[in-house]
Amino acid sequence: xxxxxxxxxxxxxxxGNVIDGCIPGxxxxxxxxxxxxxxxxxxxxxxxxxxxxxxxPRA
Numbered sequence: 001x002x003x004x005x006x007x008x009x010x011x012x013x014x015x016g017n018v019i020d021g022c023i024p025g026x027x028x029x030x031x032x033x034x035x036x037x038x039x040x041x042x043x044x045x046x047x048x049x050x051x052x053x054x055x056x057p058r059a
Contacts, residue, residue: 023032 020033020036023036024030026032
């Protein structure tokens with residue numbers, strides 16, 4: 001799980017900068033960048049909350 005998260009972190013930091021740099025040219029403002037970042041943050045929060053708690057002993 002940790003390795004997969006690291007791969008997506010690398011992809012996100014690389015592609016995010018390129019795509020976020022193009023959005024102001026397309027739309028004329030940075031509002032789309034902030035909306036997209038907020039949406040991805042909320043999605044990440046939801047996915048994180050759905051993960052099982054590793055502190056609980058498994059039956």
